[in-house]
Amino acid sequence: MQTVTLGRSGLVVPKNGFGALPIQRIGEQEAVHLIHKALDGGMYYFDTARFYTDSEQKLGMALRGRRHKAVISTKTGATDAAGFWRDLETSLRLLQTDYVDLYQFHNPAFCPKPDDGSGLYEAMQQAVDQGKVLHVGITNHRLAVASEAIDSGLYETLQFPFSYLASDKEQALVERCRKANIGYIAMKALSGGLITHAATAYAYLAQYPHVEPIWGIQKESELDEFLSFQDNPPVLNDEMRQRIARDRAELTGDFCRGCGYCQPCTVGIEIQDCNRMSLFLKRAPYSVYLTEAFRQKMEVINQCVDCGLCKTRCPYGLDIPTLLRRNYDDFQEHWGRRHELRAEQNSPRS
Numbered sequence: 001m002q003t004v005t006l007g008r009s010g011l012v013v014p015k016n017g018f019g020a021l022p023i024q025r026i027g028e029q030e031a032v033h034l035i036h037k038a039l040d041g042g043m044y045y046f047d048t049a050r051f052y053t054d055s056e057q058k059l060g061m062a063l064r065g066r067r068h069k070a071v072i073s074t075k076t077g078a079t080d081a082a083g084f085w086r087d088l089e090t091s092l093r094l095l096q097t098d099y100v101d102l103y104q105f106h107n108p109a110f111c112p113k114p115d116d117g118s119g120l121y122e123a124m125q126q127a128v129d130q131g132k133v134l135h136v137g138i139t140n141h142r143l144a145v146a147s148e149a150i151d152s153g154l155y156e157t158l159q160f161p162f163s164y165l166a167s168d169k170e171q172a173l174v175e176r177c178r179k180a181n182i183g184y185i186a187m188k189a190l191s192g193g194l195i196t197h198a199a200t201a202y203a204y205l206a207q208y209p210h211v212e213p214i215w216g217i218q219k220e221s222e223l224d225e226f227l228s229f230q231d232n233p234p235v236l237n238d239e240m241r242q243r244i245a246r247d248r249a250e251l252t253g254d255f256c257r258g259c260g261y262c263q264p265c266t267v268g269i270e271i272q273d274c275n276r277m278s279l280f281l282k283r284a285p286y287s288v289y290l291t292e293a294f295r296q297k298m299e300v301i302n303q304c305v306d307c308g309l310c311k312t313r314c315p316y317g318l319d320i321p322t323l324l325r326r327n328y329d330d331f332q333e334h335w336g337r338r339h340e341l342r343a344e345q346n347s348p349r350s
């Protein structure tokens with residue numbers, strides 16, 4: 001089984017990490033079953049967060065009596081020391097453990113450092129001294145914050161989006177972590193669902209022995225696929241390279257990565273789905289998106305009041321209202337074409 005050492009933390013984890021965000025969308029029994037199956041199959045690194053509703057609780061239930069076999073990372077989105085301690089104590093209680101292997105600042109707007117006035121890094125160090133946290137990391141979607149974290153020398157790991165759709169600057173971040181002996185944890189390895197061939201995504205990331213991908217898992221079929229990669233790791237071949245080239249040509253530029261930090265919308269637009277509709281419609285089978293349920297979602301875009309709140313939240317600096325209108329127009333065009341085709345097919349023949 002392929003493993004990754006997370007930089008100077010010394011944590012050794014399987015090349016497949018279990019992203020536990022999606023288990024908040026399934027039942028308790030189903031989640032416990034998935035976690036047990038993952039652990040039995042050698043996928044023993046689990047990534048969760050205080051922000052992921054009941055994910056920690058389900059993970060804690062599943063790992064009861066088996067905690068020593070797992071590596072757990074969780075996160076705090078706190079902005080001050082008091083919030084940090086609330087989050088940490090809550091996470092420990094829900095995870096049914098007295099320590100976290102890796103505790104990460106969750107997508108902060110700045111890089112927490114000693115004496116920055118927030119008290120966050122000081123609280124983290126106290127938690128390490130108390131044995132409640134074994135290793136310190138940071139997650140982010142902003143290149144500037146990630147870069148500052150690397151330069152600071154304060155963090156053992158960085159969690160950042162990385163897939164074969166990564167920009168040159170994002171690629172450079174991976175190499176900087178390697179040189180600094182910082183563990184690199186790749187989130188969004190499937191680019192929020194835009195990459196549809198998991199074997200190609202895995203084979204691409206396998207080129208980076210120091211990169212640990214975490215895969216968001218909600219279904220047993222998804223887990224089975226990633227477990228199969230441990231026994232028979234996919235190797236990058238010409239067909240995969242061609243797929244990567246096609247996807248890069250189609251999915252680069254100003255597109256929504258699906259991180260969700262723009263939400264909630266003040267008028268109820270489901271930005272994460274709506275702002276990627278044009279991309280979804282280019283992927284086969286696109287017909288699954290041309291439904292009445294999606295049409296109703298897209299219609300809410302017309303209620304946008306251009307308040308600009310989503311733009312200020314977007315870590316990629318996207319002009320979200322403009323992109324929403326562009327996606328709406330694209331959906332309407334596809335919707336109209338489909339119904340014209342249906343009308344032609346159903347019209348009586350002369």
